[in-house]
Amino acid sequence: MHKLATLVSATIFALTFSAGAAFACPGHAEGGDKDKKEQSQPKKVASATFKVEGITCEGCAGKIKAALGGKEGIVAVVVKVADKRIAVDFDAEKLTVQKIAEMITALGYKASPEA
Numbered sequence: 337m338h339k340l341a342t343l344v345s346a347t348i349f350a351l352t353f354s355a356g357a358a359f360a361c362p363g364h365a366e367g368g369d370k371d372k373k374e375q376s377q378p379k380k381v382a383s384a385t386f387k388v389e390g391i392t393c394e395g396c397a398g399k400i401k402a403a404l405g406g407k408e409g410i411v412a413v414v415v416k417v418a419d420k421r422i423a424v425d426f427d428a429e430k431l432t433v434q435k436i437a438e439m440i441t442a443l444g445y446k447a448s449p450e451a
């Protein structure tokens with residue numbers, strides 16, 4: 337049996353925190369925060385894995401990564417297609433395992449937290 341696919345299909349999606357730019361007013365683009373670029377680094381990053389029904393291909397993986405990656409508090413998303421699992425690193429002050437499971441389920445892939 338081929339185990340190779342498990343490794344190949346595990347892809348990492350790392351977020352840049354530039355998504356926070358949505359909070360900046362366009363008129364303030366020339367503002368004084370150039371010298372101090374504030375990265376809202378999470379103080380406490382937690383990890384969770386989910387068993388997810390309905391992931392069948394890299395297209396599913398890409399859709400999930402893109403959707404979750406855009407949510408506030410999500411730090412990293414790894415979708416393992418062959419395993420039908422998703423591993424998420426998240427800001428524990430903003431999200432809970434249950435909330436993330438609900439986000440994934442809302443995309444049409446029923447997610448159950450593991451661990």
Ligand SMILES: [Cu+2]
Nearest residue numbers: 392393395396
């Ligand atoms: Cu698919």
